[in-house]
Amino acid sequence: MDLDDLQLGPERRAMVETVRRFVQREVRPSVRALEHADAYPTALVERMRELGLFGMGVPVEYGGLGLDTQAYALVFEELSRGWMSLAGVLGTHGILCHLLARFGTESQRSEWLPRLASGELRGGLALTEPEGGSDVAALRTTARRDGDAYVLDGAKQFITNTHEGSVFAVVARTGGAGAGGLSAFVVVKTPERAATLIEGAPLKKLGYKGLKTSSLTFDGCRVPEGCLIGGEEGRGFAQVMSGLELGRINVAARAVGVARAALEDSLAYAKERVTFGKPIIEHQAIGHKLADMATEIAAARHLYLAAAAKRDRGERCDLEAAMAKLFASTMCTRATLEGIQIHGGYGYTDAYDVERYYRDAPLFTVGEGTNEILRTVIARALARRDP
Numbered sequence: 211m212d213l214d215d216l217q218l219g220p221e222r223r224a225m226v227e228t229v230r231r232f233v234q235r236e237v238r239p240s241v242r243a244l245e246h247a248d249a250y251p252t253a254l255v256e257r258m259r260e261l262g263l264f265g266m267g268v269p270v271e272y273g274g275l276g277l278d279t280q281a282y283a284l285v286f287e288e289l290s291r292g293w294m295s296l297a298g299v300l301g302t303h304g305i306l307c308h309l310l311a312r313f314g315t316e317s318q319r320s321e322w323l324p325r326l327a328s329g330e331l332r333g334g335l336a337l338t339e340p341e342g343g344s345d346v347a348a349l350r351t352t353a354r355r356d357g358d359a360y361v362l363d364g365a366k367q368f369i370t371n372t373h374e375g376s377v378f379a380v381v382a383r384t385g386g387a388g389a390g391g392l393s394a395f396v397v398v399k400t401p402e403r404a405a406t407l408i409e410g411a412p413l414k415k416l417g418y419k420g421l422k423t424s425s426l427t428f429d430g431c432r433v434p435e436g437c438l439i440g441g442e443e444g445r446g447f448a449q450v451m452s453g454l455e456l457g458r459i460n461v462a463a464r465a466v467g468v469a470r471a472a473l474e475d476s477l478a479y480a481k482e483r484v485t486f487g488k489p490i491i492e493h494q495a496i497g498h499k500l501a502d503m504a505t506e507i508a509a510a511r512h513l514y515l516a517a518a519a520k521r522d523r524g525e526r527c528d529l530e531a532a533m534a535k536l537f538a539s540t541m542c543t544r545a546t547l548e549g550i551q552i553h554g555g556y557g558y559t560d561a562y563d564v565e566r567y568y569r570d571a572p573l574f575t576v577g578e579g580t581n582e583i584l585r586t587v588i589a590r591a592l593a594r595r596d597p
């Protein structure tokens with residue numbers, strides 16, 4: 211990607227370039243060992259903290275970098291080009307920061323955002339439940355008012371950053387059935403809550419290695435009333451849907467980053483690998499695969515940047531974010547498979563990184579709203595429009 215084409219201001223451009231250098235110099239040399247050991251990237255996360263990445267979306271007055279959505283998404287693309295798992299450390303953390311920055315009370319903002327921005331606290335989102343993630347309005351975890359506190363009971367599933375994270379946005383039912391009965395809470399992992407806020411064993415995953423994803427069970431977990439985001443019950447569904455608009459732009463950017471890694475590695479390999487007396491890039495069948503990959507990556511980037519620009523103008527972007535994620539994630543599954551094909555037999559082994567890209571790609575079609583659900587979101591948004 212040529213940053214000159216993007217008309218970034220000097221500060222945003224410097225941030226994207228800094229992360230690009232970090233990926234090139236520090237992530238790419240260490241990623242294969244971390245991936246295959248399924249090891250949490252402690253040293254890289256510490257560097258991300260030093261670079262201020264935990265506070266990317268946090269307003270400057272609360273200690274963050276205050277990046278707009280376009281720059282935020284471009285950073286996610288760069289990180290994912292190095293290793294998608296690094297983006298996973300920051301993805302749901304960013305949604306928690308967004309929920310507090312946009313919907314939190316002033317005391318919630320000043321209590322949590324500076325510590326989230328510095329990376330002292332690392333966040334996650336606890337939305338999905340064992341009975342289903344797509345039907346958010348049907349979720350069953352309850353938050354019962356008890357004096358000046360709420361008591362949470364229920365189970366969450368597939369929660370990323372449970373083990374290394376320390377604070378979660380938890381969506382629970384405070385009222386009746388349906389979306390209007392949901393509220394969002396900030397819940398901190400503390401030693402006192404260890405018996406009532408229980409992390410399950412890490413799930414064994416196809417990809418997204420290094421990060422722990424597990425269940426999170428609430429068994430009479432007591433939190434102060436001040437943990438209710440915005441201080442008003444029944445707002446949780448709208449708040450989390452707003453967070454998912456950001457999440458979907460972020461996932462689209464991650465998909466572009468992984469597809470770009472597949473393209474760049476495949477291009478280098480296709481120039482080196484010689485068959486029938488010439489580099490394979492000169493065989494039209496291989497050249498055309500690379501051409502399709504490059505074209506679709508550019509198209510996907512335009513889609514996520516357009517969605518981000520709309521969000522930066524303060525407009526609703528559920529349609530654009532859904533389109534960007536739908537297209538970019540589907541494109542990424544195609545591009546990573548082509549990456550393996552271009553590498554021939556070696557692509558099917560761990561001698562090259564393309565096998566990792568291929569294993570990471572399917573998460574993009576499932577996480578933050580499956581592509582089936584996104585098609586429904588897009589169709590509904592189209593139905594709202596004038597012809």
Ligand SMILES: Cc1cc2nc3c(=O)[nH]c(=O)nc-3n(C[C@H](O)[C@H](O)[C@H](O)COP(=O)(O)OP(=O)(O)OC[C@H]3O[C@@H](n4cnc5c(N)ncnc54)[C@H](O)[C@@H]3O)c2cc1C
Pocket residue numbers: 302334335336337338339340341342343344345367368369370371415418423573576577578579580581582583
């Ligand atoms: C590695 C990983 C990390 C994750 N991290 C987090 C996290 O940090 N926090 C969090 O809250 N969640 C997280 N998730 C959960 C993820 O968001 C859910 O898996 C996803 O939303 C789908 O929910 P589900 O798995 O329950 O599938 P289901 O909702 O059971 O859906 C199963 C299938 O049916 C389809 N389907 C369901 N309803 C419809 C419909 N109405 N029309 C058409 N098709 C439909 C779905 O598209 C899907 O193909 C993570 C998941 C994974 C795999």
